[in-house]
Amino acid sequence: xxxxxxxxxxxxxxxxxxxxxxxxxxxxxxxxxxxxxxxxxxxxxxxxxxxxxxxxxxxxxxxxxxxxxxxxxxxxxxxxxxxxxxxxxxxxxxxxxxxxxxxxxxxxxxxxxxxxxxxxxxxxxxxxxxxxxxxxxxxxxxx
Amino acid sequence: xxxxxxxxxxxxxxxxxxxxxxxxxxxxxxxxxxxxxxxxxxxxxxxxxxxxxxxxxxxxxxxxxxxxxxxxxxxxxxxxxxxxxxxxxxxxxxxxxxxxxxxxxxxxxxxxxxxxxxxxxxxxxxxxxxxxxxxxxxxxxxxxxxxxxxxxxxxxxxxxxxxxxxxxxxxxxxxxxxxxxxxxxxxxxxxxxxxxxxxxxxxxxxxxxxxxxxxxxxxxxxxxxxxxxxxxxxxxxxxxxxxxxxxxxxxxxxxxxxxxxxxxxxxxxxxxxxxxxxxxxxxxxxxxxxxxxxxxxxxxxxxxxxxxxxxxxxxxxxxxxxxxxxxxxxxxxxxxxxxxxxxxxxxxxxxxxxxxxxxxxxxxxxxxxxxxxxxxxxxxxxxxxxxxxxxxxxxxxxxxxxxxxxxxxxxxxxxxxxxxxxxxxxxxxxxxxxxxxxxxxxxxxxxxxxxxxxxxxxxxxxxxxxxxxxxxxxxxxxxxxxxxxxxxxxxxxxxxxxxxxxxxxxxxx
Ligand code: HEM
Ligand SMILES: [Cu+2]
Ligand SMILES: [Cu+2]
Numbered sequence: 001x002x003x004x005x006x007x008x009x010x011x012x013x014x015x016x017x018x019x020x021x022x023x024x025x026x027x028x029x030x031x032x033x034x035x036x037x038x039x040x041x042x043x044x045x046x047x048x049x050x051x052x053x054x055x056x057x058x059x060x061x062x063x064x065x066x067x068x069x070x071x072x073x074x075x076x077x078x079x080x081x082x083x084x085x086x087x088x089x090x091x092x093x094x095x096x097x098x099x100x101x102x103x104x105x106x107x108x109x110x111x112x113x114x115x116x117x118x119x120x121x122x123x124x125x126x127x128x129x130x131x132x133x134x135x136x137x138x139x140x141x142x143x
Numbered sequence: 144x145x146x147x148x149x150x151x152x153x154x155x156x157x158x159x160x161x162x163x164x165x166x167x168x169x170x171x172x173x174x175x176x177x178x179x180x181x182x183x184x185x186x187x188x189x190x191x192x193x194x195x196x197x198x199x200x201x202x203x204x205x206x207x208x209x210x211x212x213x214x215x216x217x218x219x220x221x222x223x224x225x226x227x228x229x230x231x232x233x234x235x236x237x238x239x240x241x242x243x244x245x246x247x248x249x250x251x252x253x254x255x256x257x258x259x260x261x262x263x264x265x266x267x268x269x270x271x272x273x274x275x276x277x278x279x280x281x282x283x284x285x286x287x288x289x290x291x292x293x294x295x296x297x298x299x300x301x302x303x304x305x306x307x308x309x310x311x312x313x314x315x316x317x318x319x320x321x322x323x324x325x326x327x328x329x330x331x332x333x334x335x336x337x338x339x340x341x342x343x344x345x346x347x348x349x350x351x352x353x354x355x356x357x358x359x360x361x362x363x364x365x366x367x368x369x370x371x372x373x374x375x376x377x378x379x380x381x382x383x384x385x386x387x388x389x390x391x392x393x394x395x396x397x398x399x400x401x402x403x404x405x406x407x408x409x410x411x412x413x414x415x416x417x418x419x420x421x422x423x424x425x426x427x428x429x430x431x432x433x434x435x436x437x438x439x440x441x442x443x444x445x446x447x448x449x450x451x452x453x454x455x456x457x458x459x460x461x462x463x464x465x466x467x468x469x470x471x472x473x474x475x476x477x478x479x480x481x482x483x484x485x486x487x488x489x490x491x492x493x494x495x496x497x498x499x500x501x502x503x504x505x506x507x508x509x510x511x512x513x514x515x516x517x518x519x520x521x522x523x524x525x526x527x528x529x530x531x532x533x534x535x536x537x538x539x540x541x542x543x544x545x546x547x548x549x550x551x552x553x554x555x556x557x558x559x560x561x562x563x564x565x566x567x568x569x570x571x572x573x574x575x576x577x578x579x580x581x582x583x584x585x586x587x588x589x590x591x592x593x594x595x596x597x598x599x600x601x602x603x604x605x606x607x608x609x610x611x612x613x614x615x616x617x618x619x620x621x622x623x624x625x626x627x628x629x630x631x632x633x634x635x636x637x638x639x640x641x642x643x644x645x646x647x648x649x650x651x652x
Binding site (some may be wrong): 006008009012013016017020021023024026027028030031032034035050083084085087089091092094095096097098100101102103105118120121122123124125126127128129130131133 | 204205208270271272276278279282283284368369373374375413414417439440441444447448451452455456458459462463466467470501504505506507508510511513514515580582583584585586587588589
């Protein structure tokens with residue numbers, strides 16, 4: 001359009017770019033901190049298969065469908081799958097990572113207080129995907 | 144007058160065997176609307192099933208899984224894309240002042256690939272979701288449904304590429320010699336941009352589909368870990384095509400809004416250049432963000448950062464369109480006829496959808512939202528709230544052009560209001576439901592009180608949309624035969640010219 005200046009749009013675009021830069025920077029910083037696994041984290045092996053979760057602790061104890069951990073400790077999940085892709089999820093602790101056959105993915109968490117939480121599968125994996133659920137029991141430290 | 148498609152009845156086979164752009168456009172239009180209603184029916188069944196925990200109306204989870212797979216596949220590939228092709232066929236040649244598409248026969252062939260592809264998808268009724276993720280799709284998904292789906296998508300991909308070549312050549316080579324590229328209307332620009340994206344994006348998925356097929360046949364193991372393959376490679380190939388493809392879906396709908404908003408605001412577009420720039424920018428930057436769908440696959444911190452930055456970089460381009468629309472309406476003498484209501488509603492939902500998209504892109508937040516109902520809410524605000532709204536608005540807008548008659552304005556407005564309320568009820572609620580942790584693609588869910596309430600709100604919203612669509616169908620069918628004859632010079636009484644450029648009309652050859 002002849003003769004009309006476009007400065008409002010430039011200001012608007014500048015604001016959008018500034019906002020996105022801010023979101024990106026905050027996200028980058030948060031993710032960087034989150035991904036730093038504590039040295040003393042105990043390893044729990046997580047295996048997804050159609051249609052249940054199984055767990056193996058460092059001391060060799062195995063559990064199926066249930067996972068028992070202690071409050072105040074850090075845990076590192078080493079997640080894989082035997083058949084198709086699943087996604088290991090403890091929503092209350094924002095733990096989410098795909099269980100991919102042929103790969104081991106790691107994520108950590110540190111439950112702060114005793115309680116019971118849902119474990120579920122968040123990647124479509126077939127017939128019983130909707131019920132590929134489990135339970136996390138966070139118990140008082142045994143000391 | 145030849146532009147009035149339905150006013151002068153012709154035998155159906157004359158339209159079916161025609162290669163004239165408005166006839167092919169009409170075929171695209173009717174096909175896409177048929178699939179809108181078919182796919183929509185599946186959505187209503189899904190929402191009815193989720194109204195309460197436990198099995199409601201669908202017998203088992205296999206049927207449910209097949210239904211949401213075919214629902215998504217249908218509405219993306221058999222409604223949104225063919226609908227855009229319908230609009231492009233009607234208006235691109237007229238807007239660039241040429242007698243037809245550049246390759247009329249190719250145009251008809253591209254259309255006629257769609258019905259067999261649709262038949263393969265519907266008769267097979269596969270269950271492996273719209274992205275057919277291996278190894279599930281290789282070792283677990285039942286055939287022949289899965290194989291029929293693969294062939295169906297193969298055919299649709301070829302059809303898209305043929306259509307895209309046609310639009311690019313038509314716009315660049317056939318535009319009137321007096322018309323510079325800087326005078327091509329924004330709707331035609333939207334087809335140029337989306338067609339170029341198709342040409343770059345589709346071949347990757349075309350290759351992945353073949354690899355999936357040979358993997359299923361057991362002669363290769365590209366994506367099968369048991370044979371040394373990598374399923375994550377498929378995810379990259381898939382999203383390299385389909386993140387850009389979401390812009391293929393949305394850009395023509397934005398183009399349609401660029402046609403509606405200035406006309407009903409009775410003002411020229413605020414900035415033509417900004418519209419063109421945003422289209423072109425989006426088609427380029429859109430290729431830098433595909434792996435934002437894969438944050439949870441176990442990518443490194445660096446990879447995630449790269450794709451987050453690539454995603455956020457595309458936001459200003461989308462935001463420019465919103466600004467352009469609002470600035471165009473500003474101080475305009477707006478007439479809220481049905482098409483304008485749909486366009487304005489669509490822009491509002493486009494904005495909210497984009498805001499939600501930014502949340503998905505920020506990597507730590509995506510671990511709360513990924514593969515929950517949040518994502519279902521997010522992309523439906525685009526595919527339903529923005530793209531279907533823009534498309535339906537445009538359908539009302541082109542109705543007098545296609546039929547020579549007017550639709551019923553009151554019914555059109557009721558359709559809009561109900562659909563808008565329904566859309567907000569379904570998809571805003573689903574965002575919250577996702578934050579409460581409900582995974583997507585589930586046939587059943589535990590009886591958590593918040594989950595039940597939110598599912599019920601969403602299901603009621605879906606039924607409201609369903610009823611509004613029946614009103615829509617009745618309006619379209621009744622008005623195309625018995626509606627009052629339209630004033631084809633100025634059907635909406637806006638006191639200006641109707642189509643751009645008004646003088647050009649293409650006789651059948
Ligand atoms: C322009 C129109 C858009 C459309 C049609 C669209 C469509 C989609 C679709 C279909 C999905 C889900 C795919 C699936 O998992 O089945 C999705 C996810 C996603 N979208 Fe969009 N989107 C659009 C815009 C945006 C924008 C502007 C952003 C960011 C600012 C964005 C960010 C994302 C992210 C990060 C995901 C992944 C979410 C996840 O799976 O966790 N989208 N989008
Ligand atoms: Cu699953
Ligand atoms: Cu994307």
